[in-house]
Amino acid sequence: MQQALTLESENGFRNIHGRKERFNTFVARELISLDSKHLPKEKIDFLISLSEGFEAYDSSPESARRRLVIDTRKALYSLSKVFDPPTTIKPPKLRLPNQKDYSNVEINVKDSTPSLDSTLSTVKGIGSKTIELLASLGIFTIRDLLVHYPRDYVDYSQLKRISSLEAGETATIVASIRRTNYFTSPRNPNLSVLELLIQDSTGRIKLTKFFAGRRFSNRGYLMKQVSQYPTGSTVAVSGLVKEGSYGKCFIDPIIEVLENQGTSIKSKSIGRLIPIYPLTEGLTAVRIRRVFDLVLPFAAFWKDPLPQERISHHSLMSIQNAMNQIHQPNNLESLNAARRRIVFDEFLCLQLALLRKRNLFRKKPAPQLKKVNQINSLTSQFYSLLPFSFTNEQKRVLHEIESDLESSEPMARLLQGDVGSGKTVVAIAALLYAVDSGWQGALMAPTEVLAQQHYKNLCKWLPQLHVTVDLITGSTPNSRRKQILDDLSTGGVNIIVGTHALIEDSVSFSRLGLVVVDEQHRFGVYQRDLLLRKGLQPHLLTMTATPIPRTLALSIHGDLDVSQINEMPPGREKIKTSMLQFSQRNKVFDLIRAHIKKRHQVYFVLPLVEESEKIELRSAVDVYHELSNDLFQEFNVGLLHGRMSSLDKNSTINSFVSGEVDILVSTTVIEVGVDVPNATLMVIDHADRFGLAQLHQLRGRVGRGASFSECILIDSGKNSDSRKKLEYLVGSTDGFEISEIDLRMRGPGQVLGTRQSGLPDFALANLVNDSHVLELARKEALYILNSDPELNSYKLLKDNLDLHWKRFLGNSQLN
Template sequence: MDRLSMSVQYVKGVGPKRASKLRKLNIHTVEDLIYYFPRSYEDRRNFSRIRDCSHGQKVSLKVYVAGYPSVLRPRKNLSILKVPVKDETGIAYLIWFNQDYLADKFNIGEELNVNGKIKRIGNEVQISNPVFEKKNSYKDKVGSIVPIYSLTENLTNNEMVLIMKNVLKDYIDKIVEIFPKDMLSKLDLMPVKQAILNVHFPKNGESYKRARERLVFEELLVLQLGLFMIKNNVKFDNLGIKFDAVEEVEDFISRLPFQLTNAQKKVFKEIEKDMESDKQMNRLIQGDVGSGKTVIAALAMFKAWKSGYQSAMMAPTEILASQHYENISHMMEKYGMKCELLVGSLSNKKKEEVLDKLKNGEIDILVGTHAIIQDNVQFKNLGLAITDEQHRFGVRQRAIFSQKGLNPDIIVMTATPIPRTLALILYGDLDISIIDELPPGRKAIETYAVGFNMLGRVNEFVKKQIREGRQAYIVCPLIEESDTLNIRAALEIYDKFKDETFTDFKVGLLHGKMKADEKDNIMNKFKDGKIDILVSTTVIEVGVNVPNANIMVIYNAERFGLSQLHQLRGRVGRGEYQSYCILINEGNNKVARERMRIMQKTNDGFKISEKDLELRGPGEFFGTRQHGLPDLKIANLFTDMEILKLAQSEASKIILKDPHLKDEEYCLIREKIKIMFKDKIDDIIFN
């Protein structure tokens, strides 16, 4: 067995207990641990003097133990250990709570290196719960650059540092260099082993910078090569359907109850051009919430029908599929087009009826959930396959969908706005159309960020709106209360609202642990006005259109990404009523305040997504959950744009030279692509 794929529990200092904690961080193997990079660093190399330290400052000190440790017991279950220390400028006290056992570790006169936060109480200088090491102990806790890792409950940073030192000492030699020597030399890249060591435990700023650049370049090159290979295999090898030029499309547009925006017209022209060519269309329609993507999809379906082909649209939830079905049926009924819905909750008899009609060509448009891509679903002549909310479906599901016809044209739609340069990377296998304009007359959602001290006023405002006939969403980050995070849980809030705060109104609860039919039942009740207030987790982020719901209250807004907040906010503002989004925010740090300010200032999803990229850490914004792409472990697509351009340029040269990476010099890169993309593209690229 490859030692890097061994369970992490066999790393020195881990064992079964710590392994279960590491699994919560998605660390399962030795290799996972090695590639679990620090989120930040603390520079403890510069030593201060006691006299020069100010309150609240985090410092490193060289001190001597100046007296015997003392233990105070101000009340039951609380002990305070005080150890007097000094340097040439003054005296300070090292303070620990409920850690009396440390008292025996100190001898008068011995030298310590100490790091911690200064607290000045009157003339007394204290350092609470400091990190310390004795002179010549060589543990590198103080006097070095210390990595800070993202942690989970009951796992400390000190433990993580120790585990990381052990894994690097015992297993770093098993890491294989994937780049050919001439590539390392030409691009002046640090060798991979050296880079990993210097990212975890940098000696100085320069060694860290070079190490990180090497690892970011590797990650982005592998990502880009994988995407190029998908694009080459999924798209360019396929001849598509050449649809007719359909003059009646203009009649369809003129009969709509609204005018298309210029952005919608431009995007539909791009789609028409694709459909009339003999290449298979593979196009992403990217548009902010409410920008009118569905009507563009309907126009494409109309064109397909007029050319003698069936169309299908796949949505991630039954409620969203039902909504699309209603909207599209309404648009198409005047032309005699036959639309049907295929979702899991249909009776077996109805499903069989739909499948028979579909196979016989009696259905022109099929709208449904992933039920559409099951084996028993057969089309007579599928010409157009549309996926809504692209990030909920992986590349594999899209590929299966396209195999339901003979190279049908593909449209995927997303309401997650991404800056164009980054969308080109994320959706490397797709051409991109952007609807960057909202329909005229759409009212901006008024957004307010408030603290929990305003909760009473917020609740009164919600009551007032409901009495006027409106409905409200209340969104919480977690389902159950966490012991370590101050988060209001959906269950707790639901009980409180139902039994205390909103007793005069009908309150419903929606969360991710419910079964699909339970979720759909709750959403349908809300849509039909049988629920006034819907308490929910983020499962409503992609979802249903309830024009009567005009208030969105988001608890612990500081714990959501900006783009996610914008998606949630987009659930309201869909009807004629002025809509409101109230962000209840407990974050007092600079980043939290800046994020709330951005949400209040703009309703533009593209501006928000750019800010989100700027403010969030590596890998978070473009994680698997949002986009069906691999998580990035170290690269940040906003701040690493220059490295990204270099990676794209090199990937282009490699693909031109060796499209399938069959040459021996690229075989290790090829293996890395397989690992990064896992089963998402394995059967497409490496069959």
């Protein structure tokens, strides 16, 4: 059709006659016969109008004919874009030299017996200054350096054409030089600029290189630089694509002139993945990469702890190859394979250690707790006192716990459940089961506030069952403490509630049968151990309201059985959650007044106790004065934070619980332990400063009664990430879902608290993103221990395990 239109135009729009028909008849017919399946209605209507125009072509004046032909050519051109997909141009080819094979490289050492545990001073080429700088990073031996993995990579391996470059990405292109220009900056005579305009078959782009210093402003030096990039020569360029004043450009890229298209690249950076290492002052990226060139041959000494059969079974890379590829990867595929192998080994050590500890723990004889009176047991009496019934989930979990308590193997169980799911009442039932069997129980909480709350809950029910309960904390008076300790050692106290005070040497039990640890992630491994050692081998139940996905819990708490309560008790109102910007915070005050007028109470939570010069955040003390002196003089406002004395804390909490205080201004000290059914509004100022799981915990302080409750999040953040985080909380009330998002956003180290939980800080592994490798490592650990519990056939693996565990955890013992 375009050919026909061209001929008609060249012949003066005379409606030329073809072999069979005239021009206008041909075009009119072809226009309405076009495939219209992929065209919008307005396009089809336009083609029909053009066809009708050609039907009247003979009787139209020349100017109308000319306009009709032009419009038709434009329409057909736009249609060709729809029907003819653009031709894709393949990325350029770049010939990289083969990666160095370190297995055949001669190792340069100063002594004749090199090993992975040799100091860096034994390697030829590493100077004393470099050794000193590496020592400041904790790197002393060859092994230390090999496990000093890159924290990231600059990816120059993506070969692209100029037209497909995107601002903000790193890439490599191959193009020819069209023009070279140089000049000295008019504003700074010590700054010289070299500009290259390069071109490939898809477009052009400008490269800019800067030379800072008076010696680089010399005309002769600049001419020499220009001569290195002759017009017409081919160059390979790697760098970060930026958006400049005149389009996309490269600023200070790596450039190499090629003799021809098939020439092998000499640069060690162009077209490659460049490792980025953690550095220190004086230790440059170039220097540490040179050190790795000298040390990587020693990876050949790294013996594989796994037999070849198991390596092949899991499709793993050899450890020697993995060490080479993690530091100098050939491509993304080999980098991912190397990382998978090293992460697998890290997780395997963790899983083997956890499972071995678990096996050792289970071999110890534990008290078999069996009810003395099966018919009228303490637990059945406890059920009759409760104003509600256990949910099916609570019954299931309690049955799992009771089965463990009756076993001769010590229980080690983690109980997970969302805020308000009823974990505490299950723990009380378990403690009563121990007392009914003639043993004592201990409940340890991380804060005095939480310990006080547990004690009050127990005091509601246990005196009616003639079960004695007491509380011991750091603030317990000495005279009272002595009486409690005497009663505990003689069996006069059936259940003791306490904080870290329970693990003091002076605390001894008559017959400790069950230890319950609440908010277990807040305790160190050694602290939990100390409490367990106060009995022959008591059973252990740990609880957390900061849940993590079950598969992850089974893996990182591999020494614990995991129970999960997934059902909320009936009658709990859903908490409405809203978000306000900091500029809208005045709206909160009207909401507070409305809740108090309905005779309800309000929490107002802030991240800081007092004003800080370093952080521009409102503090609890400032807000307390503002609310009590200015905005809500007619109401009672209380203040609670961690720096207050235990006496003042308890006084404030009791006043809030009794209803004397209408508004409680607090820090996160109320995150757990404060249970006030009359509190219906939670205001969290600077909510962007908290983790998602922590915000969910704080939100759980309201909605504990039958009244409608709500939570207001005030966002003072200035970036989209903080807003996105809070939007997750607004849209979800599922603690497990929120915790998983929190893990992904903040990382497991912050959420789980690796130092407190006893988990190692992995060199490469990530508990969230590498969960599939973690599961694989756990299965392999189970396979190895089932076939060889003492690891007699895995001597290297056993040595590695001892080395890793000693480095990660010292002499701490995981329970």
